[in-house]
Amino acid sequence: MSYRTRLLSIAAGGLLSLSAALASNAQAQGPDLSPTQKDRVRVEKVEAAAKLIPADFKFVTPGKLTVASIPGRLPFAVYANDNKTPVGSEPDIAQLVADSLGLELELVPIAWADWPLGVTSGRFDAAIHNITVTEERKQKFDFSTYRNDLIGFYVPLNSAVQSISKPEDVAGLKVIVSSGTNQEEILLRWSEANKAKGLAPSEVQYYDDEAVLDVALQSGRADAYLGPNATSAFKAAQENKTRQVGTFSGGWPETAEIAVATKKGGGLADAFTTALNAQIENGNYAKVLARWNLSAEAIKQSRTNPQGLPKS
Structure with a gap:
């Protein structure tokens, strides 16, 4: 094998290795959207x-x-x-x-x-x-x-907010929520309760566009997002831009x-x-x-x- 041939072979092997690595990395970062779902959990008859x-x-x-x-x-x-x-x-x-x-x-x-x-x-x-x-x-x-x-509060990774476990924790925060949802009703009740205690109310923000919502959260125009925990947790794991700081029942205070x-x-x-x-x-x-x-x-x-x- 000539020197040039060896170089081409090494380069080709390197490209194949890089391609495999990129494919593996993409698979690790994204969900399996194949119809076969080879990793789906299968069980025996009960x-x-x-x-x-x-x-x-x-x-x-x-x-x-x-x-x-x-x-x-x-x-x-x-x-x-x-x-x-x-x-x-x-x-x-x-x-x-x-x-x-x-x-x-x-x-x-x-x-x-x-x-x-x-x-x-x-x-x-x-x-x-x-x-x-x-x-x-x-x-x-x-x-x-x-x-x-569950509904969950999510903040940017670098946020100073570490935990939201009770109504007082949202006093004075700018919180994004979707209109007409259970979580909006809960947030508004919390804000009114805080006002009655002499605490600062929450600034409630609404965004119809998810991309605009993300920008508001990452730019600091909003402090937190309150929404369904399932979708927020999945998104946080995929994008690694937000983290969960508290979860509550979707029917709070009911389970x-x-x-x-x-x-x-x-x-x-x-x-x-x-x-x-x-x-x-x-x-x-x-x-x-x-x-x-x-x-x-x-x-x-x-x-x-x-x-x-x-x-x-």
Whole structure:
């Protein structure tokens, strides 16, 4: 081999190594959006859960668990790079349940507004997408809980704010929040309570554009952002520009939980709850949450139809 040939060979090998390193780094930094989801947690059938399915229950498709999924934003669910397969934390939870019951998973992408009628009409066996248990919803649906509903305060990495654990901690802070949300209602109540104590109120800021929101936070025009912890935690882990300084129940001061929704009286809820508890006990559930940076929202036990948020 000539000297020139050896140089070309070394250069080519270096480029291949660099390419592999860059690909590996990109994979480490970004979520897996392939439709195959090779790292998705898969489990064995849980006989105790499968036996709780009523003998006369008719699934939408025999042998399959048909689940409504709402692709829109990670970590919950988005379309994979084939533009048709939902992937994310909620499809992973759906897979846990389907595997535990010995069923094949069939995910049906829909809009958020379509899941209630889809479940009650029998178009889907269940809906799994960040659905909070409420007393109003319990009139039409049965629930099997699998995650705490948390909101979180996030600040820039270099912020002097280290902890927000009580209303007094937001006194005088400039806080970004979305209009018409639970977190806005909580923040406004906290600010009014602080004013009543003689403390400085919070300056509440609203941004429709997420990019503008990010700029306001990083430039110091705002001190903190209060929003759904799940999406904020995922974003913080991916971008490494913000950090969490406090979390609270999404129904503060009431406890709020996220659950699988099935048709009221349909007979699936106890089977789903048993399946989820089996995966909580053996550690597979924790692996799913860790995969999507949702460990902070883990529950210790799944429950069927717990107390939900009160009717407004």
